[in-house]
Amino acid sequence: MSSTPSVPGPSLSEPLVGDRLGRAPRVALLAGGLSHERDVSMRSGRRVAEALRSAGVEVSVHDVDADLLPALADLQPDLVWPVLHGASGEDGSVRDIVQLSGLRLLGTGPRASRVAWSKPIAKTVAARAGLETPEFVTLPQTLFRELGASAVLRMIVARLGLPVVVKPSRGGSALGVSLVREADDLPRAMVECFSYSDTALVERAVTGTELAASVVDLGEGPVALPPVEIVADGPYDYDARYNPGRVEYFAPARLRPEQVEAVGAAAVTAHRSLGLMGLSRTDLILDEDGVVHFLEVNVAPGMTETSLFPQAAEAAGYNLGTLYRSLVAASLAAEPAGLRPV
Template identity: 40%
Template sequence: MSLPLPPLRTHDPAAFGRVALLLGGTSSERAVSLDSGRNVLEALRARGIDAQPVDGIAALREGLLQQRFDRVFNILHGGEGENGVLQGLLQAFGIPYTGSGVLGSALTMDKIRTKQVWIAAGLPTPRFVRLAPGADLRAAALKLGLPVFVKPSCEGSSVGVARAQAEADIAAAEAVARAYGGEMLMEEMVVGDELTVGILGDLALPSIRIVPKGGWYDYAAKYVAEDTQYLCPGLDGAEEDAIRALALAAFRAAGAGGWGRVDVMRARADGRLLLLEVNTAPGMTSHSLVPKAARQVGVGFEELCWRILEQTLAPSAGGTP
C-alpha cells in the first residue's frame, strides 16, 4: 500500500540534542512501557541519537531541573504519562515532547468523555452507560441490553476489562468494578471485526484487522499470544478509505496530535464503523500495531521512531495543547 509520506525534516541526529526516553512509571501498564521503551531506545541509538532512558516522571523532573535534556520521547503508557500531567509539566519547563498535548492527552485518557465529544461531533460510537462508583451494574446492564463490556474509564491495554454476555456473567463484571473502585464505562458489545488505525502526523496509516484465536483481543492476546492474526490493510477499497478518514477525524476531534492509534469496531450485521477509543502513547513492542501498519507503507521501526521524534522539531506538531 502506498501513502504520501512527507520527506524527513532532518537526517542529522544531532538536531535532536539530548533526548529523554521516558518509560516505566507506576501505572498498571508499567511492564508494557518498559518493553516499548527498550525497543524505542535501541532504535534511536541505532540512528545515532543521544537518547537516555528515564524511569518515571519523578526521575524526569530531576533531570529537567538539572537541564540534562532537550526533548522527551514519551513512551510512558497509561496513568500520568497519558492523562495530561506529564504534558503539563513539560510545557511548564518549555521542553518539546512527542505525542498529544495536555487537552488531547487528558481527554482521550477518559473513554467516557471522549465518546461524549465524538457524539457531539456527529461521529459514531457504540451505546454506553457511565457507571459512578457504587452504581447498580446489574440494572445498568439489563437497561443497556446484554451483551456488554465493562471497563475502567481511564485504563488502557485491556486492563480490568470484563465481558457480560448473559446475566450469569454480571457478578464477575461487578467484581472488576469493585476492584477498581472508580468510574466505569459499560458499553454495548458490538459483534464484528475489531480494527485499529495508527496515526502519524496528518496521515492515517493502513488499518489492521485483529483476529485473536480466542475470539477476544484481551491483554494476553495483545502482548503474550503468538497466534493472534493481524491483517493489514484490514479492509479493502472504499471501506479502507472510510475507516482511515473516520479515525483521523476522531483523533482530531478529541484534540489529539502527533501520533497515536484509534480503535474501531465494524459491525458484522450492517458494516457500520463504530469508534472505541484513542491511545496517545501506543505500544511499541514486538506485538504492537502502529509499527505493523507503518511497515505496510515501507516505514521500518527505526524510521518510525525517528519520524515520531521529528514531530518535536515542528512548531505545529506533537507536544502542543
C-alpha cells in the first residue's frame, strides 16, 4: 500500500474525472456554525474557497443559520462541502440535513461522521481494525460527581499511571485538552475538559513523535499524503495550532521510509475502517519502538494557513486548487448516496 500519491495530480488545464457538467461546478461551502471552533471554520472556508476559485470552480460560502436552507434551495449547487469544525459540522447532523435536501455531499456521510466524532468509539473501531491506541477510560460528568471525584481520580491514576491526557470525548482543535503529569493537576484538567463536553476521555500518554497523516480519495481509493511532524514549544493547544510561531512543522516528517509507510498505512486503515470518504486527517504518535498509536480522526480537517492537511498536500506536490477541484470532481463522479427530498 503506497503511503504517498504516485503523481501530484492533474494540471488545471486537464479535464478531471467527474467534470461532466459541461460548465464549472457550483460548490456551496459551509463555514462558521456555532461551535467553539467557529473562527477556525471561517478561516478554513475562506482558504478553500480561494483555492477552488483559482481552479475555475464557482463557489459560494454559507454560514449555518436560518438563511442556509433557503439559500441552498435557491442556488441548487452541484455539491455541498461542509468545512465545519466541531459539533454539528463533524457529528453528522448538518450532513444529514444536506442529504435530506437532496444535495450531493463532499466528504464523509452523516453515519460515519457520528462514529468518527466520538473519540472513544473511533478508538474502539480502530483497535478492532488492528491499530494500536492508548488505553483509556471515559467518564460522564454526572457519574464523576455521583461516585466522588477523589475516589474516581485515584482509580484512574492506579490504572493508567501518569502522565495521562484528558480530552473531551467529542471536539477538536485541542479545546479542553490537558497533559497531566502530576496527580494534583488532574482535578483541574477534568474541570476544564467538562467545560467543553459532558464526557471526558482520559488516556495513557504516549511519548514519541507527534504526527498528522492526511488521506485523500480521488476516486481510486484512499491514499495517504506525506505525514506532517509537529514539534511544539509547549503544549500543542488551540493557541499553538492557529497562531504562527509556537509550533515547528516538518512536511514531510523526518522519518525513515519504513516509518512513513507504517504511518500512512495506519491512516488509511483508520479511514477505511471508519467508513470515511473524500478526505480525512488522523492524529498519531510514533513511539521509540516504531509503534504507531492512533489517537483520533477528523472528517473535516482544518484548512487554514497553519493547518496540517494543506501542508501535507503541498508536501506531496499538489497545487491546493487542483487537489480541491479533484475532490469535487471525484464526488460528482461517485454514485450519489443519501435520501432524496419527497
